[in-house]
Amino acid sequence: MEFLRIYIRQDAFILIPVLYFIGLFLSQTPFIPRWSHAWIQVTFGIISCLLYYGMAITSVVQGILVTGAAVIFRDLLHNTLHGINENKTGKKFEPSKGEKEEDQNQG
Secondary structure (H helix, E strand, C coil), rough: EEEEEECCCHHHHCCCHHHHHHHHHHHHHHHHHHHHHHHHHHHHHHHHHHHHCCCCCHHHHHHHHHHHHHHHHHHHHHHHHHHHHHHHHHHEEEECCCEEEEEECCC
């Protein structure tokens, strides 16, 4: 966590869980394509940082960094949870489909 403090400002850390939850809400919205979720999150992150820090290039960089941290956190969390469930149940998770399918290797 220390390496995040080198690049992300201390008061911008609050945006990481906010962007994570926005991503969760977007994934529950069927008419918004999945490819646009990250673009919506980065737009929200940049606008939030521009409003808070003012019109500066560092605000844009902070918005991109907090969005990247939120997306990486989401991927780590979901891959870990689905990996644990996959080991327990023997079912494979397909993130693009959002559903579990039988593992092809098991008979």
